[in-house]
Every structure is written in C-alpha cells, then in structure tokens.
Amino acid sequence: MIAATLQRIGAVVVFLGRVLAQCAPALRRPRSVVHQIYNAGARSLIIIMLCGLFVGMVLGLQGFDLLQRFGSEDALGVAAALGLLKELGPVVTALLFAGRAGTALTSEIGLMRATDQLTAMEMMAVDPLRHVVAPRFLGGVIAMPLLVAVFNVIGLFGAQLIGVQLMGVDTGAFWSQMQSAVELDDVHEGIVKSVCFGIACSLVAVYEGYTAKPTAEGVGLATTRTVVVSSVLTLLLDYILTAAFLGR
Amino acid sequence: MKSQRSLELGTGLFVLLGFAALFFLTTQLPGSGVSIGGAGGYRVTARFDNIGDLKGGSPVSMAGVRIGRVESVAFDSGDYRAVVTLRIDPQYNRIPDDSDASIQTQGLLGGKYVGIGPGGSDSYLKDGSQIEFTQSAIVLESLVNKFFANFASKGSEGEKAQ
Numbered sequence: 001m002i003a004a005t006l007q008r009i010g011a012v013v014v015f016l017g018r019v020l021a022q023c024a025p026a027l028r029r030p031r032s033v034v035h036q037i038y039n040a041g042a043r044s045l046i047i048i049m050l051c052g053l054f055v056g057m058v059l060g061l062q063g064f065d066l067l068q069r070f071g072s073e074d075a076l077g078v079a080a081a082l083g084l085l086k087e088l089g090p091v092v093t094a095l096l097f098a099g100r101a102g103t104a105l106t107s108e109i110g111l112m113r114a115t116d117q118l119t120a121m122e123m124m125a126v127d128p129l130r131h132v133v134a135p136r137f138l139g140g141v142i143a144m145p146l147l148v149a150v151f152n153v154i155g156l157f158g159a160q161l162i163g164v165q166l167m168g169v170d171t172g173a174f175w176s177q178m179q180s181a182v183e184l185d186d187v188h189e190g191i192v193k194s195v196c197f198g199i200a201c202s203l204v205a206v207y208e209g210y211t212a213k214p215t216a217e218g219v220g221l222a223t224t225r226t227v228v229v230s231s232v233l234t235l236l237l238d239y240i241l242t243a244a245f246l247g248r
Numbered sequence: 249m250k251s252q253r254s255l256e257l258g259t260g261l262f263v264l265l266g267f268a269a270l271f272f273l274t275t276q277l278p279g280s281g282v283s284i285g286g287a288g289g290y291r292v293t294a295r296f297d298n299i300g301d302l303k304g305g306s307p308v309s310m311a312g313v314r315i316g317r318v319e320s321v322a323f324d325s326g327d328y329r330a331v332v333t334l335r336i337d338p339q340y341n342r343i344p345d346d347s348d349a350s351i352q353t354q355g356l357l358g359g360k361y362v363g364i365g366p367g368g369s370d371s372y373l374k375d376g377s378q379i380e381f382t383q384s385a386i387v388l389e390s391l392v393n394k395f396f397a398n399f400a401s402k403g404s405e406g407e408k409a410q
Contacts, residue, residue, distance in 0.1 A: 033261050042262035074354050085273070153269040172317050176305035177359045179276075187273050220405020 015207050018129055019137050026134035036139025040101040040202075041147060044163045047100055048093060052151035055092055056158025059083055063159070064167045076169050077178030080159035085182070085190040089152040091238050094197035097144060098230035102205035103168045105136050106226040109209025110219035118210075132209060144198025145191055152190065196237055201230045255299055260316035270331040287315060289337045294349040294362070299330040300385030302360040308334050315340040318362060334362060336373070344369040350383035360385060 026033060059157045063079040109132060112118050163169040205226050212222035299321060308316040316336035324331050330366050336343070346367030364379075373379070 019376065034256060038255050038259040041266070041277050045262055045265070072354065074359055143262075143266075146263060146270070149269035149273055151291040153272055169315060170307050172305040172307050173354070173359055173361070176303040178303060179305075180303055180359070184274065190273075191270070 005179065011211075012203065013205055015210070018124070019134055019203070019206065021129070021197045022130040022134040023138055025058065025130050026138060029135075032131070032135040033138050033142075036078045036135045037143050038139075039104065040097075040136075040139045041143030043149065044097060044100045044143070044147060044186055047096060048147050048151050049154050051092060052089075052154035053158040054119075055088055055151075056080065056084065056160075057162045059088070059155065060159035060162030060167070064163055066170065067084030073163075073167070073169050074173035074177055075181075076159070076163045076167075077174035078181040081156060081178045081182050082186060084152045084155045084159075085186050086193075088240070090157060090190055090193040090197055091150050091234060093118065093144070093148045093151045093194065094234040095231055097140070097147065098201050098205070098227050098234070101140060102201050102230050103223050105202070105205040106209040106212070106223045107219055109133065109191075109206060110212035110222050113212055114214040114216070114219055116214070125131050128210075133206045136207050140202030140205065141195070144201070145194040148190065148194035187242070189241075191201055192245075193238065196241060197234050199208055200233045200237055204230045204233060266358070267276070272388050289335045290373075290378060291319065292334045292336055292373050292375075292377050294332050294334060294379040295324070295327075295329045296332060296349075296351060296382050296384050297329055297352055298384040299332060300353075300360045300361070302330075302332065306359060306361050308336065308362045308364065310340070310343070310366070315364070334379075341372060341374075344374045345371050345373050345377055346374065346381070347379060348381035348383065348389065349379045351385040353385075387407075 059080045060076065063076045063083070064073055066071045067075055067079065109118075112128075112132065118132065121128045121131065160171075160174060164171050164174055208226045208229070209219075209224040212218045302318060302321060304318055304320050306318040307314045308318060316334055318333040319333040320403065322331045322333070323329075332349075332351075344367040346369040348365045348367065350363050350365065352363045353360055367381075
C-alpha cells in the first residue's frame with residue numbers, strides 16, 4: 001500500500017518532468033495552446049463569475065454580521081478583500097477548476113487512450129506528450145491565475161453589493177479602508193497560490209487521463225480520481241503555502 | 249474557419265478580462281486607487297496638526313450623519329500641518345462657518361472620519377472656505393484621559409442633581 005502510493009507519487013513527478021520538457025516545443029505551436037486556454041479558461045468563466053459573486057455576497061453578509069458586533073462594520077472591505085485574495089479566491093477557483101476543466105481534460109485524454117489514439121500517434125512517431133498533454137497542461141496553468149483574478153474582482157463587487165447596498169456600510173469607508181489595509185504582498189500571495197494550484201490541478205488532470213485504464217470504466221474512475229486528488233492536493237498545498245507566507 | 253476565429257476571439261476576451269482583473273487587483277487595491285467620487289457639492293478645507301490615518305474617501309459626518317467625503321489629504325510644508333479637503337454634499341449648505349472639525353474613529357477597529365460640530369454663526373460655509381477650529385486625531389492615551397474626565401464630570405453632575 002505504502003509502496004504503491006510512493007510509486008504513484010514518483011510516477012507523477014517523473015511525468016511532470018517529461019511534460020515540462022515538452023512545454024517549450026508546445027509553445028512553438030501557440031495555436032493548440034490557445035485552444036486549450038479557451039477550453040480550460042474561457043469556458044469556465046461563467047461558472048467562476050457566478051460562484052465568485054455568491055462567495056463575495058456570503059462574505060459580505062457573514063463579515064457584516066461578525067464585524068457589527070464590534071461596531072466596526074466599516075472594516076468589511078478589508079475582511080472581504082483579504083479573505084478573497086488570500087484564501088477563498090484561489091481555493092474555490094481551484095476546486096471549481098478541478099470539477100469543470102480538470103474532469104474534461106481527464107476524460108478527453110483518457111478516451112484518446114481508450115480508443116488507441118495515443119498509441120496511434122506513437123506509432124507515427126508523433127509524441128503525444130508534446131501534442132496532446134503539454135498544450136492542455138499549459139492551457140490550465142495559464143488559465144488558472146486569470147480565473148482567480150476574475151473571481152476575486154467579481155467577489156469584491158459581490159461583497160460590496162451586500163455590504164454597501166443592502167447593509168448600509170459606507171462606500172468610501174469600504175474602499176478606503178480596504179486600500180489602506182491591503183498590501184501588494186497580499187495580492188502576490190494570491191497570485192503565487194493560484195499559479196501553484198493551476199500547476200497541481202492541471203498536472204493531476206492530464207496525468208490521470210494519460211494513465212487511465214483504456215476501458216469505459218477506467219476513464220470513469222480516472223475522472224473521479226482527478227476531482228478527489230486535485231481537491232485534496234489544493235487544500236494541502238494551500239496550508240503549506242499559507243504557512244510559508246506567514247513565516248516570512 | 250469561422251469556429252477557429254470565434255475560438256480565438258473567446259480566448260482573447262478571456263485573457264483580456266483576466267489581465268484587467270489582475271491589473272485591478274494589483275493597482276487599485278493597495279494604496280490609493282479608485283476614488284469614490286462625490287461629483288457635485290462644495291469644497292471646504294481644514295488644517296489639522298495630526299490626521300492619523302485619514303484617507304481620501306473617508307466620510308465626513310455631522311451628528312453621525314454622513315454629509316460628504318474627504319477628497320484629498322495634503323501636507324503644507326509651510327506650517328507643517330495637514331491640509332484636508334472636504335467635499336460636502338450640496339444639500340448641506342447651511343453649516344455655520346465657525347463650525348469645528350475633528351478627526352474621529354469609527355468603532356473599535358474602524359477607520360478615521362471627520363466629524364463636524366456646528367458653530368453659532370449666521371454665515372455659512374461655502375465653496376473654498378476654511379474651517380478654522382480643528383481638533384487632531386485622537387491618540388489612545390488622550391482618549392483614556394477624556395474618558396476619565398467625562399466619568400468624573402458625570403459623577404459631579406450626579407452629586408449636584410442630588
């Protein structure tokens with residue numbers, strides 16, 4: 001059991017190395033990468049924006065309820081901005097990404113494996129890592145930080161909608177306190193997290209698809225595993241990164 | 249061919265939106281970015297010895313009601329004081345020109361705001377006037393002093409009443 005887990009982790013790391021080696025050649029054919037950014041990013045945009053809005057609105061409500069007990073509901077902007085930038089934005093986006101784009105990647109590559117398309121490519125001396133896996137991996141890695149940024153901005157406006165329009169926090173206090181309390185480092189922390197989550201989720205998705213058992217059941221299992229492993233990995237990485245940033 | 253074009257268009261739109269959001273987060277959130285604009289109204293200046301962490305956009309209130317916003321904060325190197333420009337909403341045009349301005353704190357963790365206390369003059373503040381009587385940001389120690397002074401005076405008032 002332990003040996004199998006270790007072997008799996010090792011296989012993923014080796015796979016990451018092989019994919020990274022193919023990234024530069026894949027970038028020389030930007031059209032396929034653009035296609036994957038569209039699949040992973042643009043097509044996830046609606047769900048990301050919708051969820052961002054609701055997460056922001058919940059933050060506005062909960063933050064207001066908590067802060068008004070201390071008579072400092074004007075700090076709502078700070079609470080919402082820091083909560084979104086540092087934690088909720090990257091994590092929730094990564095979880096949604098795993099469910100929306102990650103599963104699509106896994107089942108697509110897995111089905112290519114099951115229908116012997118990958119084998120056919122190998123037969124023709126076309127490297128499937130370069131032409132299938134690397135563009136999808138890059139597309140996910142590039143799309144994730146942008147999705148997180150969109151999520152954060154929409155979330156902020158969601159919090160503002162509830163806090164200012166509904167609960168009556170002052171607009172000026174909401175924004176000016178946020179601007180004085182949020183540091184550039186906080187924004188950077190969110191960006192670093194989103195890049196790490198993007199690499200982790202995309203890697204898991206393409207790896208599970210690439211190594212899926214070439215049967216209908218195998219592709220189904222691999223898709224499920226993508227969601228489970230990506231989610232756990234995201235939350236684990238989030239803890240490690242948070243600890244690293246706080247320890248600076 | 250058409251689908252390829254719409255695909256690239258969609259990707260371009262997405263990337264543009266993403267970078268616009270990133271730009272907003274990095275430039276508008278920290279430091280003084282978006283200014284929440286009160287268009288209209290009139291401007292009044294006030295000079296303070298110490299404004300604490302008052303920022304552009306902070307509220308200006310009178311009797312607890314918001315009547316305007318802090319438009320800008322500047323430093324006068326002539327007399328080493330802070331010059332705060334307040335923009336008062338146009339409907340509040342009957343504020344006596346001998347009113348006083350003080351910098352106060354909202355709640356426990358709240359930010360600073362400018363509180364205006366009414367004076368007794370018959371002429372009113374207008375665009376470009378300056379508030380002469382100002383009180384600086386309250387430091388915690390002076391707040392504690394004030395509390396005890398208040399406490400003591402309340403106690404003596406109570407004795408008088410009895």
